[in-house]
Amino acid sequence: DAGVTQSPTHLIKTRGQQVTLRCSPKSGHDTVSWYQQALGQGPQFIFQYYEEEERQRGNFPDRFSGHQFPNYSSELNVNALLLGDSALYLCASSSLAGKQETQYFGPGTRLLVL
Amino acid sequence: GNSVTQMEGPVTLSEEAFLTINCTYTATGYPSLFWYVQYPGEGLQLLLKATKADDKGSNKGFEATYRKETTSFHLEKGSVQVSDSAVYFCALSDHNDYKLSFGAGTTVTVRA
Numbered sequence: 001d002a003g004v005t006q007s008p009t010h011l012i013k014t015r016g017q018q019v020t021l022r023c024s025p026k027s028g029h030d031t032v033s034w035y036q037q038a039l040g041q042g043p044q045f046i047f048q049y050y051e052e053e054e055r056q057r058g059n060f061p062d063r064f065s066g067h068q069f070p071n072y073s074s075e076l077n078v079n080a081l082l083l084g085d086s087a088l089y090l091c092a093s094s095s096l097a098g099k100q101e102t103q104y105f106g107p108g109t110r111l112l113v114l
Numbered sequence: 115g116n117s118v119t120q121m122e123g124p125v126t127l128s129e130e131a132f133l134t135i136n137c138t139y140t141a142t143g144y145p146s147l148f149w150y151v152q153y154p155g156e157g158l159q160l161l162l163k164a165t166k167a168d169d170k171g172s173n174k175g176f177e178a179t180y181r182k183e184t185t186s187f188h189l190e191k192g193s194v195q196v197s198d199s200a201v202y203f204c205a206l207s208d209h210n211d212y213k214l215s216f217g218a219g220t221t222v223t224v225r226a
Contacts, residue, residue, distance in 0.1 A: 006157075031212065033212070033213065033214070035214070040219075041218060041219070042118075042203055042205075042216035042217055042218045042219050043158070043203075043214070043216050044216075045213050045214065045215070048211075048212070048213060055211075056211055056213060058213075088157075090157055090158065092158075092214070094212055096212060101146060101207050101209065101212045102146075102148070102160065102163060102207075103160075103207070103212070103214055104160065105150070105157045105158040105159070105160075106157055107156060107157040108156075108157040
């Protein structure tokens, strides 16, 4: 049973560029949540997708956007990158329809903005 | 809003010592509570969970009991190993929105 997968594992960008991160949820899961983890801190909730719609959002600017596809996979897009966007981006999956709230995390994408 | 406060680290222990990491929470309603572990350079792994008051979660020798009266979910292990060296995160999830709120994490180092 495949767990949550994310790509790429590492990424280096420069300020002002745009980036797209990808996530495939655990088999049987329909809900994808994205978190940002800055160095030495706990993960912060960015947003959550269910049924291809953004279900709820944390305190992040509109530069952060996402998408969920019919196969439940998801993308996180960040525009106009800032140095402060350097972090580990974590994707987690769960199942709202199956009332399985436990979230399982992928290995993360480490983004460095120069 | 929901929030989690956990014991600040770092914590350094000798092998076979007893480990406790304190975690308290603030939430509207009755959330589910989790402990996640993060090994160097990796994502988060679910360690254990409890979904209602007085539940005890356990895994790999770790335990935590959901205490509604003290709004706490302290993590304990009776005899730690070097392989337990990691960062431990306490988190809560509202039953309605499935959004996780995390503590700041506690770094644990176990020396042989």
